Amino acid sequence: xxxxxxxxxxxxxxxxxxxxxxxxxxxxxxxxxxxxxxxxxxxxxxxxxxxxxxxxxxxxxxxxxxxxxxxxxxxxxxxxxxxxxxxxxxxxxxxxxxxxxxxxxxxxxxxxxxxxxxxxxxxxxxxxxxxxxxxxxxxxxxxxxxxxxxxxxxxxxxxxxxxxxx
Numbered sequence: 458x459x460x461x462x463x464x465x466x467x468x469x470x471x472x473x474x475x476x477x478x479x480x481x482x483x484x485x486x487x488x489x490x491x492x493x494x495x496x497x498x499x500x501x502x503x504x505x506x507x508x509x510x511x512x513x514x515x516x517x518x519x520x521x522x523x524x525x526x527x528x529x530x531x532x533x534x535x536x537x538x539x540x541x542x543x544x545x546x547x548x549x550x551x552x553x554x555x556x557x558x559x560x561x562x563x564x565x566x567x568x569x570x571x572x573x574x575x576x577x578x579x580x581x582x583x584x585x586x587x588x589x590x591x592x593x594x595x596x597x598x599x600x601x602x603x604x605x606x607x608x609x610x611x612x613x614x615x616x617x618x619x620x621x622x623x
Contacts (some may be wrong), residue, residue: 460484461493467504471532498534502541515542522556525549529558575602
């Protein structure tokens with residue numbers, strides 16, 4: 458219940474995930490299980506601004522390309538940045554692209570992470586272990602090596618480990 462109290466007091470999903478060393482999705486699932494409504498990006502930004510005593514949305518900074526680039530590289534999404542400033546997601550995306558920022562694929566695993574994760578799997582880790590390290594669901598991680606043409610090992614579990622007794 459400490460997570461709920463902290464979240465309701467204004468803590469962000471990201472801050473709670475870092476504090477408890479879990480994925481953001483884990484915090485989100487816990488809050489939903491306890492029937493706590495999860496704030497939208499706009500609501501979270503408005504709350505942060507209110508707690509800081511600032512207006513709900515900031516005007517564009519003097520150098521928006523640089524500021525947005527830093528925020529994006531720190532992990533904020535285009536929608537997060539737009540909800541905190543007087544800008545649309547399209548405007549933020551255009552400014553980031555003009556700055557030369559390499560854009561992440563929305564809602565997809567990073568292509569850069571794929572070889573590293575496949576190497577971990579080929580090195581002996583299970584799909585579940587690789588998924589836990591990467592902060593993704595095991596089923597997502599199971600599909601990724603298949604798409605890359607990697608032969609999956611048989612599933613483990615109790616029956617796979619049990620030795621036949623003669």
